[in-house]
Amino acid sequence: MQLLLVDDERSVVEALAETIPWESCGISTVYEATSGAMALEMLEHHPIDIVITDIRMPGMSGIELIAVIRSRWPLVNTMLLSGHADFAYAQQAILQGSFDYLLKPVRDEDLIQAVTRLVQHIRTKWEEAASYRKALYSFRENKPLLRSTLLNELITGRVFPESKLADKLNLLELPFSAGDEFGMLIIRMEQHLSEMGDRDLALMEYAICNIVSEVMQEHFYI
DSSP: OEEEEEOSOHHHHHHHHHHSOHHHHTOOEEEEESSHHHHHHHHHHSOOOEEEEESOOSSSOHHHHHHHHHHHOTTOEEEEEESOOOHHHHHHHHHTTOSEEEESSOOHHHHHHHHHHHHHHHHHHHHHHHHHHHHHHHHHHHHHHHHHHHHHHHHTTOOOOHHHHHHHHHHTTOSOOTTOOOOOOOOOOOTTGGGOOHHHHHHHHHHHHHHHHHHHTTTOOO
């Protein structure tokens, strides 16, 4: 992950960048900025994951900076450092979505622990997002089969509670609801089908469905 340190005191930024064992926290690259404006420019040009900023800075405060970050880069996580033990600042930091709030001078151990927690939090979010995308992809790939299975169950007489059936129809994007009247069109192709291999048979079924869809799509759901 990539991290950006922001403080109007260059010595503070340089000390943190050089003395903290960032790689042990899961950070591969550390950028430095001495103002809110410079920090925003860095964010424009680098895929930064975490911003650690001081609160009291001339021009743009840390609170104002994280507000801009939240609106323009909502996936970037922020932490605040402040030399003022004022709960009002902590409240503002929480309202702006900051992950943590540390008082200066911050101990190396406290900063390392806070960044390590944040890195783990980000990784967990990434894993959850990847798992969700995988499940969504699998569902989309199998939706035609799921639709076919549900319709076949209904045709052969299976009964679902009305609310459960409504949920299934909505999930599978089937334009039916409980109580609808419907008719079925059955196409039977006998000649040579028994001689076809699985691939040819699948292509034939696909072709038949396309033909029926083009001819009857204005009147029927295919």
